[in-house]
Amino acid sequence: xxxxxxxxxxxxxxxxxxxxxxxxxxxxxxxxxxxxxxxxxxxxxxxxxxxxxxxxxxxxxxxxxxxxxxxxxxxxxxxxxxxxxxxxxxxxxxxxxxxxxxxxxxxxxxxxxxxxxxxxxxxxxxxxxxxxxxxxxxxxxxxxxxxxxxxxxxxxxxxxxxxxxxxxxxxxxxxxxxxxxxxxxxxxxxxxxxxxxxxxxxxxxxxxxxxxxxxxxxxxxxxxxxxxxxxxxxxxxxxxxxxxxxxxxxxxxxxxxxxxxxxxxxxxxxxxxxxxxxxxxxxxxxxxxxxxxxxxxxxxxxxxxxxxxxxxxxxxxxxxxxxxxxxxxxxxxxxxxxxxxxxxxxxxxxxxxxxxxxxxxxxxxxxxxxxxxxxxxxxxxxxxxxxxxxxxxxxxxxxxxxxxxxxxxxxxxxxxxxxxxxxxxxxxxxxxxxxxxxxxxxxxxxxxxxxxxxxxxxxxxxxxxxxxxxxxxxxxxxxxxxxxxxxxxxxxxxxxxxxxxxxxxxxxxxxxxxxxxxxxxxxxxxxxxxxxxxxxxxxxxxxxxxxxxxxxxxxxxxxxxxxxxxxxxxxxxxxxxxxxxxxxxxxxxx
Numbered sequence: 001x002x003x004x005x006x007x008x009x010x011x012x013x014x015x016x017x018x019x020x021x022x023x024x025x026x027x028x029x030x031x032x033x034x035x036x037x038x039x040x041x042x043x044x045x046x047x048x049x050x051x052x053x054x055x056x057x058x059x060x061x062x063x064x065x066x067x068x069x070x071x072x073x074x075x076x077x078x079x080x081x082x083x084x085x086x087x088x089x090x091x092x093x094x095x096x097x098x099x100x101x102x103x104x105x106x107x108x109x110x111x112x113x114x115x116x117x118x119x120x121x122x123x124x125x126x127x128x129x130x131x132x133x134x135x136x137x138x139x140x141x142x143x144x145x146x147x148x149x150x151x152x153x154x155x156x157x158x159x160x161x162x163x164x165x166x167x168x169x170x171x172x173x174x175x176x177x178x179x180x181x182x183x184x185x186x187x188x189x190x191x192x193x194x195x196x197x198x199x200x201x202x203x204x205x206x207x208x209x210x211x212x213x214x215x216x217x218x219x220x221x222x223x224x225x226x227x228x229x230x231x232x233x234x235x236x237x238x239x240x241x242x243x244x245x246x247x248x249x250x251x252x253x254x255x256x257x258x259x260x261x262x263x264x265x266x267x268x269x270x271x272x273x274x275x276x277x278x279x280x281x282x283x284x285x286x287x288x289x290x291x292x293x294x295x296x297x298x299x300x301x302x303x304x305x306x307x308x309x310x311x312x313x314x315x316x317x318x319x320x321x322x323x324x325x326x327x328x329x330x331x332x333x334x335x336x337x338x339x340x341x342x343x344x345x346x347x348x349x350x351x352x353x354x355x356x357x358x359x360x361x362x363x364x365x366x367x368x369x370x371x372x373x374x375x376x377x378x379x380x381x382x383x384x385x386x387x388x389x390x391x392x393x394x395x396x397x398x399x400x401x402x403x404x405x406x407x408x409x410x411x412x413x414x415x416x417x418x419x420x421x422x423x424x425x426x427x428x429x430x431x432x433x434x435x436x437x438x439x440x441x442x443x444x445x446x447x448x449x450x451x452x453x454x455x456x457x458x459x460x461x462x463x464x465x466x467x468x469x470x471x472x473x474x475x476x477x478x479x480x481x482x483x484x485x486x487x488x489x490x491x492x493x494x495x496x497x498x499x500x501x502x503x504x505x506x507x508x509x510x511x512x513x514x515x516x517x518x519x520x521x522x523x524x525x526x527x528x529x530x531x532x533x534x535x536x537x538x539x540x541x542x543x544x545x546x547x548x549x550x551x552x553x554x555x556x557x558x559x560x561x562x563x564x565x566x567x568x569x570x571x572x573x574x575x576x577x578x579x580x581x582x583x584x585x586x587x588x589x590x
Contacts, residue, residue, distance in 0.1 A: 002028050002069050002070050002082075002092075002093070002094040002095075002185075003021070003024035003026075003027035003028060003094065003185045003189065004024075004065065004092045004093070004094050004152070004153050004172075004183075004185050005017060005020045005021055005067075005092075005153075005183070005184045005185070005189065006063075006064065006066075006092075006165060006208060007020065007180055007182050008062060008063045008163065008180065008181050008208050008210060008211060009062060009179055009180035010062055010179070010211075012179075012180075013061055013063065013064050013180070014036060014058040014060075014061070014064060016180050016193065017034055017036070017064045017065075017066050018034065018054065018055070018066070019193065020066070020182060020190060021034065021054075021066040021067075021068060021189075022051050022052075023188065023190075023191070024068055024184065024186060025050065025051050025068045026382055026584070026585040027068060027070060027185060027186070027584050027585055027586050028069045028070025029050050029051070029068060029069075029579055030049075030070055031046065031047060031048045031049060031068075031069045031076050031077065031078070031081035031082075032047060032049070032051040032053065032054055032066070032068045032069065032081065033045060033046025033047065033082050033083050034064060034066040034067075035059075035065050035083040035085075035092075036059040036061030036064035037062075037090075037155045037156070037157060037159075037160040037161075038059075038061035039160065041157045042061075042088075042089075042090045042155055042157050043060065044083055044085060045059060046078065046081035046083065047078060047081060048078050049076075051068055062161055063155060063160060063208065064155075065083060065090065065092045065153045065154070065163060066092065067081075067082035067092035067094075069081060069082060072096055073096075073118045074117030075117070079116050079117075080117055083155075084116060084120055084123075084124045085124060086112075086124045086128035087131065088128065088131070088156055088157040089124050089127050089155065089157075091123055091152055091153070091155075092120075092152065092153050093120035093123055093151070093152045094150070094170050094185055095149035095150035095151060095168075095170040096148045097119040097123065097146055097147070097148045097150065098148035099145075099147040099148065100119035100122045100148075103122045103126060103145065107125050107126065107129065112125050112129070119148075123146065123150070123152060127142040131156075135156045135159045135162060136164050136205070136207055136220060137220070139164040139166060140166070140205060140219075143166045143168070143218070144218065149168060149169035149170045150167070150168055150169075151168075151170035151171060151185060153165045161209070162207070162209055163206075163207075163208040164205065164206075164207055165183045166204075167200040167202065167203075167206075169202060169342075171185055171186065171199070171337045171364065171365055172184070172185065172199070172200045172206065173186070173187055173190075173198065173199045173363065174197065174213045174215070174225075174227070175193070175194030175198075175230075176194055176197075176227060177195055180194075181208060181213050182194060183206050186335070186361075186586065187361065190230075191230070191380070194230065196228065196229055196230065197227060197228060197230045197363060198215075198226065198227040198228065199363050199364075199368070203218065204216070204217070204223060205217070205218065228363075243383065243567070243571070243576070244382040244383040244577075244578045245383035245385060245387060245471070245567050245578055248383055248387050248388045249388065249430070249433075249564060250430060251388050252388045252391045253424070253426045253430070254379075254423075255376070255378040255388045255391065255392045256391060256395055256422050256556070257423040258378075258379075259375075259377045259378070259396060260395060260399075260420075260422070261377075263374065268372070270371060271328075271354065271371075271403070272403075272407050274326070274328055275328065275403065275404045275407045276407040276408060278326065278327060278328045278404075279306075279327065280306070280307050280308075280322075280323070280328075281297070281300060281306055281307070281308045281309070281328045281330060281404075282308075282310075282321065282323050282328070282330070282348070283296065283308065283309070283310045283311065283332065284311060284312075284313040284329060284330075284331050284341055284345070284348075285338075286312060286338055286341060286587065287386070287466065287587075288385075288386040288389075288390050288463060288466065289332040289334060289338075289358075289386075289390075289393060290312055290332070291390070291462050291463040291466070292332055292390055292397055292459075293310050293330065294459045294462075295394060295456050295460075296308075296330065296397035296398070296400070296401060297310040298455065298456050299397075299398065299401050299456065303405045303413055303552075304404045304405045304408050304409075305408075306404065306408075309321075311344075312340075313331075313340035314340040316344035316347070317343055317344055321347075323347075323351055324351045324352055324353065325352030325353070326352075326353075327348075327353045327354070328355075329344070329345065329354070329355050330357075331344060331348075331355060331356070331358070331366060331370065332358040332359075333357075333358075333359055333364075333366050334359070334360045334376075334381065334389040334393075334585075335359075335360070335361055336357070336359040336361040336364020336366035336367050337361075337364055337365055338366070338586070340587075341366065342365055342369070345357075345366065345370070349369065354371050354372075355369065356370060356371065356372045356373075357372070358393050358396045358397060359373060359374075359375060359376065360375070360376045360377075360378050360389050362375050376389060376392035376393055377392065378391075382578065382585075383577060383578045384470070384578065384579060384584065385467055385470045385566075385577065387467075387563050390463065390559065391426065391556055391559065394555055394556050395419070395556065398416075398552070398553060399416075399419065402416040402419075414550070415549075415550035418550045418553060422553065422556055425547040425548070425556070425557050426547075426556060426560060428547035429546065429558075429560035429561065430564075432564055435544050435561070436561050436567075437564070439526065439541075440569040441568075443497050444569070446495075446497050447474065447475070448474060448475040448476065448477075448496065449465075449468065449474065449475075449476050449477075449499065450476070450478070450484070450488065450492070450496070450499065450518075451464045451476065451477070451478040451498075451500075451501070452481040452498065452499070452500050452501075453478075453480070453481055453501040453502065453511065454481045454482065454502070454504065454507040454511055455507055456503075456504070456552070456554070456555055457503055457504065457511070457554075457555075458479075458501075459555065460501045460558050460559050461478040461479075462478040463559055464478070464562030464566065465477055465478040467562060467563060467567075468565075468566045470580050471566055471567070471577045472566060472569045472570040472575065473573070473575065473580075473581070474573075481510065481511045481514040482510065482514065484514050484517060485514075489518065492518050492522065493521070493522055494522035495524055496521075496522065496523045497524050497525075498515060498523045498524065498525045499525075499526050499528065499562070500514065500515050500526070500527050500528065500540070501528045501529070501558050501562075502527060502528070502529040502531070502535070503529060503546065503554035503558050504551050505531055505534070508529065508531055512540070515527060515540045516538070519539050525539070525541065526540060526541045527540040527541070527542050527543065528558060528561055528562070529542075529543075529546060530545050530546040530547070530554070531545075532544075532545045543561060546558055546561070
């Protein structure tokens with residue numbers, strides 16, 4: 001969740017470090033800090049709040065580390081902000097140390113005192129206690145004592161041109177650019193600064209020695225590595241005073257086009273045999289990605305008659321899933337570093353399952369673990385709440401479903417060929433922005449709302465509700481439309497908004513009936529459908545008609561008005577859609 005960065009540069013190290021830290025802030029913005037090592041020792045600057053709070057006179061030094069925090073152990077505060085220091089050392093950390101309480105008690109018994117509530121301070125105190133002149137050996141010895149997950153970057157006053165880093169179940173990548181070398185939690189934070197990158201594997205150490213980066217094992221022996229060239233992703237650019245979220249929604253058609261082009265070049269041969277013979281398909285994902293996986297499971301089970309078991313990744317391995325050789329796991333993650341999803345993948349691979357990843361980051365841990373990668377080409381997504389990445393995930397998953405149908409029947413489903421028009425339809429759906437804003441203005445005072453649907457529409461409804469919760473801080477719940485009367489209706493009162501998504505003609509009247517039940521109790525129903533003429537006179541407010549695609553593909557476009565609504569609703573309530581409270585973009589802790 002937190003972001004860490006390290007930089008060595010003969011000149012301008014502080015400025016380069018800060019630039020990378022600003023780019024990394026989507027990982028957390030509870031507090032931020034930097035430390036630089038120079039001839040006069042280590043200088044530290046850290047503050048509660050955003051990275052901009054650190055701006056000021058540059059700190060001197062050629063080696064530096066930085067951190068932007070999403071709080072786990074200890075509230076957001078200056079004291080709990082990283083870097084943490086002890087003796088001659090400064091440290092930044094991403095992850096959770098599960099045995100920190102025992103280590104803290106051990107160090108306290110030796111007379112150590114602590115100034116923060118964090119688990120991270122324990123690591124730097126441990127390094128200082130183990131140090132006898134060998135910087136790398138002290139960090140390696142300390143990491144051998146840790147249980148949990150970590151990516152750390154450490155400075156030592158005795159070695160002002162070095163940074164020692166370690167990674168275990170937390171992402172860390174090395175980067176090399178003109179005049180500087182970096183270590184960082186995420187490749188996107190380094191775009192524009194580096195030309196070559198190389199990720200660390202679990203248990204590896206990165207040793208920055210001046211302008212050289214050496215990967216090492218715990219015993220200090222070098223690990224041969226190959227750096228690959230990186231190119232800047234197509235990230236969104238804010239227009240005027242707008243938000244990244246608005247810009248990223250507007251980028252959906254371009255993301256769809258790029259992703260479709262990538263899928264056309266994908267070699268599905270490695271998956272053909274397993275998909276043809278698969279007795280079961282499992283999915284593992286979290287949050288927005290889980291909603292995309294649910295839509296995929298619904299479609300694949302209908303079209304290919306394959307049982308699909310969709311599980312939230314945070315629950316997957318704790319239920320002892322019946323996954324094994326011959327089964328397929330489809331893991332979905334925007335960042336490719338979602339801790340729960342990675343643990344599900346590791347379990348599936350241990351049991352012999354074939355893993356297909358849908359991911360926006362080709363160098364991520366998930367992408368490297370998978371047997372087959374379907375890359376979403378959404379471009380860098382800065383806003384914490386996912387939008388364009390969701391649409392691109394759906395596209396990848398629909399393409400995969402069509403391949404599975406072909407492998408089983410030797411025929412593609414008819415809707416597969418309509419994917420060529422998906423980008424155009426998404427572009428038409430973007431035109432709903434003004435109508436979504438008008439709706440948000442009318443509902444600005446709402447304290448709660450429901451989102452309902454049937455079939456695949458219930459997953460779109462779930463995503464719409466999640467967006468409202470994430471960024472507008474209004475209670476928003478989703479349920480299958482037919483379940484409304486089985487308890488949920490009890491909360492409906494005068495003026496209560498109920499949004500219904502209905503893109504399947506066969507289920508339209510059933511969903512309209514559910515809206516009538518809600519309206520009879522005083523609800524304010526709103527219907528999203530491409531079949532507006534057939535729903536006329538139903539008593540619900542009809543949102544402008546959705547662009548039309550074959551019904552199985554409609555979630556690609558029906559979610560866009562809900563994304564627009566959540567964004568405008570958030571802005572009208574005076575909040576920042578890019579930085580929702582208590583959340584971070586990449587969830588790298590369980």
